[in-house]
Amino acid sequence: MKYYEYTKEMLQKELENQMEIYNEYKARNLSYDMTRGKPGADQLDICMEMLDTKYLNNCKSQANLDCRNYGVLDGIPEAKQLFAEILNVTPKQVIVCGNASLNIMHDMISRFLLLGVGNNAKPWCKNEKVKFLCPVPGYDRHFAICELYGIEMINVPMDDNGPDMDLVEKLVANDEAIKGMWIVPKYSNPSGIVYSDNVISRLASMKCAADDFRIFCDDAYTVHFLDNEPAKQANIISECAKAGNPDRAIIFTSTSKITFPGAGISAYASSEANIECFVKWMGIQTIGHDKLNQLRHVNFLKNYDGVIEIMKKQAEILKPKFEAVLNVLDEKLSGLDILQWTIPHGGYFISIDTLEGCAKRVVSLAKECGVALTPAGATFPYKKDPNDKNIRIAPSFPPSSQITMPIEVLCVCIKIASLEKLLNN
Amino acid sequence: MKYYEYTKEMLQKELENQMEIYNEYKARNLSYDMTRGKPGADQLDICMEMLDTKYLNNCKSQANLDCRNYGVLDGIPEAKQLFAEILNVTPKQVIVCGNASLNIMHDMISRFLLLGVGNNAKPWCKNEKVKFLCPVPGYDRHFAICELYGIEMINVPMDDNGPDMDLVEKLVANDEAIKGMWIVPKYSNPSGIVYSDNVISRLASMKCAADDFRIFCDDAYTVHFLDNEPAKQANIISECAKAGNPDRAIIFTSTSKITFPGAGISAYASSEANIECFVKWMGIQTIGHDKLNQLRHVNFLKNYDGVIEIMKKQAEILKPKFEAVLNVLDEKLSGLDILQWTIPHGGYFISIDTLEGCAKRVVSLAKECGVALTPAGATFPYKKDPNDKNIRIAPSFPPSSQITMPIEVLCVCIKIASLEKLLNN
Numbered sequence: 001m002k003y004y005e006y007t008k009e010m011l012q013k014e015l016e017n018q019m020e021i022y023n024e025y026k027a028r029n030l031s032y033d034m035t036r037g038k039p040g041a042d043q044l045d046i047c048m049e050m051l052d053t054k055y056l057n058n059c060k061s062q063a064n065l066d067c068r069n070y071g072v073l074d075g076i077p078e079a080k081q082l083f084a085e086i087l088n089v090t091p092k093q094v095i096v097c098g099n100a101s102l103n104i105m106h107d108m109i110s111r112f113l114l115l116g117v118g119n120n121a122k123p124w125c126k127n128e129k130v131k132f133l134c135p136v137p138g139y140d141r142h143f144a145i146c147e148l149y150g151i152e153m154i155n156v157p158m159d160d161n162g163p164d165m166d167l168v169e170k171l172v173a174n175d176e177a178i179k180g181m182w183i184v185p186k187y188s189n190p191s192g193i194v195y196s197d198n199v200i201s202r203l204a205s206m207k208c209a210a211d212d213f214r215i216f217c218d219d220a221y222t223v224h225f226l227d228n229e230p231a232k233q234a235n236i237i238s239e240c241a242k243a244g245n246p247d248r249a250i251i252f253t254s255t256s257k258i259t260f261p262g263a264g265i266s267a268y269a270s271s272e273a274n275i276e277c278f279v280k281w282m283g284i285q286t287i288g289h290d291k292l293n294q295l296r297h298v299n300f301l302k303n304y305d306g307v308i309e310i311m312k313k314q315a316e317i318l319k320p321k322f323e324a325v326l327n328v329l330d331e332k333l334s335g336l337d338i339l340q341w342t343i344p345h346g347g348y349f350i351s352i353d354t355l356e357g358c359a360k361r362v363v364s365l366a367k368e369c370g371v372a373l374t375p376a377g378a379t380f381p382y383k384k385d386p387n388d389k390n391i392r393i394a395p396s397f398p399p400s401s402q403i404t405m406p407i408e409v410l411c412v413c414i415k416i417a418s419l420e421k422l423l424n425n
Numbered sequence: 426m427k428y429y430e431y432t433k434e435m436l437q438k439e440l441e442n443q444m445e446i447y448n449e450y451k452a453r454n455l456s457y458d459m460t461r462g463k464p465g466a467d468q469l470d471i472c473m474e475m476l477d478t479k480y481l482n483n484c485k486s487q488a489n490l491d492c493r494n495y496g497v498l499d500g501i502p503e504a505k506q507l508f509a510e511i512l513n514v515t516p517k518q519v520i521v522c523g524n525a526s527l528n529i530m531h532d533m534i535s536r537f538l539l540l541g542v543g544n545n546a547k548p549w550c551k552n553e554k555v556k557f558l559c560p561v562p563g564y565d566r567h568f569a570i571c572e573l574y575g576i577e578m579i580n581v582p583m584d585d586n587g588p589d590m591d592l593v594e595k596l597v598a599n600d601e602a603i604k605g606m607w608i609v610p611k612y613s614n615p616s617g618i619v620y621s622d623n624v625i626s627r628l629a630s631m632k633c634a635a636d637d638f639r640i641f642c643d644d645a646y647t648v649h650f651l652d653n654e655p656a657k658q659a660n661i662i663s664e665c666a667k668a669g670n671p672d673r674a675i676i677f678t679s680t681s682k683i684t685f686p687g688a689g690i691s692a693y694a695s696s697e698a699n700i701e702c703f704v705k706w707m708g709i710q711t712i713g714h715d716k717l718n719q720l721r722h723v724n725f726l727k728n729y730d731g732v733i734e735i736m737k738k739q740a741e742i743l744k745p746k747f748e749a750v751l752n753v754l755d756e757k758l759s760g761l762d763i764l765q766w767t768i769p770h771g772g773y774f775i776s777i778d779t780l781e782g783c784a785k786r787v788v789s790l791a792k793e794c795g796v797a798l799t800p801a802g803a804t805f806p807y808k809k810d811p812n813d814k815n816i817r818i819a820p821s822f823p824p825s826s827q828i829t830m831p832i833e834v835l836c837v838c839i840k841i842a843s844l845e846k847l848l849n850n
Binding site: 036038039041044048051052053056059066067068069070071072098099100102103106107110111113114115125141144145148149256260261262263281284285286287288289290291292293 | 461463464473476477484493496497523532535538539540569681685686687688706709710711714715717718
């Protein structure tokens with residue numbers, strides 16, 4: 001029976017029951033952390049061999065370049081090749097960088113602000129206002145970049161196919177101040193959904209009032225499947241090219257969740273014209289990124305198939321953790337109609353939506369009970385979830401044995417918050 | 426006898442002699458490259474052992490942190506400690522980053538432009554004009570950053586003690602648009618001079634019209650001595666603190682020329698207040714830099730004394746190359762009064778000044794003869810040496826055996842250009 005079909009007395013009784021269970025948990029002095037979207041130690045062990053000096057090949061690239069010395073701004077050719085395979089573009093469309101794709105995205109925005117998007121475009125900062133479309137729920141670190149630089153963020157709701165494209169098309173067509181949009185097109189953070197090819201194609205072809213509109217495509221999870229293979233998806237760069245907007249999209253990715261989060265390599269891809277301009281700018285910022293680490297990665301991962309082999313091992317560890325969360329949610333909450341959740345086929349998160357106005361209360365109840373969750377609102381621009389519904393669950397970091405219990409606690413908290421809300425209605 | 430004491434006939438005769446020698450060299454189809462301020466392969470071999478996995482200590486920091494994973498924005502504590510020793514500041518004043526200090530300098534300028542220097546200061550880009558003082562000759566990559574972002578550069582001449590401080594003090598006192606200044610205080614690029622403590626102290630205490638004036642102190646060569654030990658020098662950060670301008674200076678450095686240019690670690694230091702603000706900004710740009718490489722470096726280099734041991738080995742290789750250049754200059758040109766050159770006790774360059782208006786001609790003559798030199802003007806903002814005098818010689822990269830010959834060619838080119846000039850006067 002669904003909670004909203006309960007009588008007031010039944011709700012009251014159920015709340016008392018759940019409070020009793022909650023207090024039992026509380027008495028146990030639990031301590032769990034479900035906040036961090038980072039790999040567990042067992043995942044990091046998968047690529048330990050990569051640190052062996054044999055993968056440095058005497059510090060020489062395939063073209064016999066000494067990777068210890070200065071130079072090679074856009075990455076060693078074999079690393080460009082590897083990312084070209086991962087991102088389904090040509091090596092000429094790729095620049096390989098240091099250990100963090102977030103860094104590249106941040107720097108791209110700061111350059112667009114100061115220099116414009118290239119080709120003598122007006123610097124974004126010369127406009128009175130710069131706005132970005134932000135599909136929600138989304139990645140807090142994207143939003144933090146916009147917030148730092150005073151870029152106004154506009155929420156765009158998402159469904160299982162990606163952002164609401166009718167809304168997106170209407171917004172970009174009519175507002176020249178909208179200069180960019182964040183997307184995480186595959187295994188989206190946090191919902192785990194995969195944008196449909198139709199959404200990708202509409203993003204690529206839509207008419208924009210601003211001719212310097214750019215799509216920041218964070219493809220962080222492009223090969224991060226939980227099942228058998230990565231989801232197939234239209235390539236936004238080639239879709240943009242087909243639609244006559246070749247320079248619209250930039251894809252960012254990294255090996256942070258393939259090899260090591262703290263010591264991976266990152267890359268970005270775009271049209272050849274964009275890449276030419278970006279390399280020129282980057283040449284003022286650095287003489288080159290860490291080529292020894294690029295070498296290590298390429299010699300260890302070898303090629304796309306090598307990456308997929310690693311990702312299968314990652315999935316073997318991750319999938320049971322996701323299943324543990326989903327099983328508890330299913331067992332404890334299905335049929336009550338108080339929670340919606342996603343069933344991701346990849347990525348790092350499970351996104352849950354409580355009844356309206358309950359997310360903050362849930363997180364606070366859980367905290368009191370020793371279960372740390374990502375703060376409610378974190379998945380929205382300005383940390384403000386207008387409906388106070390969304391919570392991001394990160395199952396990757398805790399050991400398998402420490403997932404069921406905190407999710408059980410979470411379910412009790414969800415029940416309590418929902419019952420309180422229904423009683424107050 | 427000095428050239429300028431020659432009669433016209435003597436000059437003519439000498440020019441014919443030198444042209445004959447020049448043409449003999451030319452006939453040999455030489456090919457030498459004296460342009461690149463990068464370490465030679467033998468220098469890179471000094472630290473090869475660092476790549477051994479034993480220096481990763483199982484990927485654990487001293488505080489048992491897993492350096493493979495995300496986190497630790499400001500660098501692992503032991504890396505902060507190491508750079509604190511190198512820069513003579515406290516670890517709290519240090520942030521350790523990725524492989525390039527140039528990258529930090531660039532990013533600092535782009536943030537100051539977009540965000541101001543901190544503490545709610547007005548973003549530099551909101552001013553009609555932003556100007557930087559540039560001691561000359563200086564480092565082309567500093568000037569390139571300013572040029573990219575439209576920062577107007579003002580040349581400040583240098584002598585053996587550093588920049589002309591009377592001029593500097595006058596300029597900054599009267600022009601609020603002057604927001605910054607580049608300095609390379611020790612073994613300056615390219616002159617190799619060491620700023621005197623008096624210059625450091627005047628930089629720290631001078632009155633600036635702009636209260637958001639900042640000194641970008643590129644201490645790239647802080648331990649890069651050629652003799653027995655690094656030159657002692659007053660610390661600009663503590664001098665600034667003493668003078669009541671605690672936030673004025675930021676020091677940048679790296680291990681690029683200690684371990685590996687392409688795969689070192691970098692750091693910057695400033696007042697604790699600045700560092701607090703910079704960490705906040707950096708936290709939007711990245712989740713953390715490559716901590717495995719930080720770990721490798723610290724476990725291999727250990728501490729300041731360990732760094733000095735490595736630098737002694739570097740000097741053993743570099744010093745004979747510097748001497749080879751200086752010996753040829755001395756042997757071929759001393760007494761002619763057509764060239765001034767520096768005798769550096771550290772750093773990577775020898776700076777030479779021809780007679781006025783001769784540098785471009787010298788570089789072009791050398792090129793025709795198969796000797797590549799850094800383009801004349803490269804050591805000045807906008808690549809314009811107003812006196813067309815300065816040329817930067819980089820002796821580090823070629824093997825020892827390939828230094829005497831190109832410098833002999835250079836000397837002939839200098840003689841020819843000087844004779845031409847004297848004949849045309």
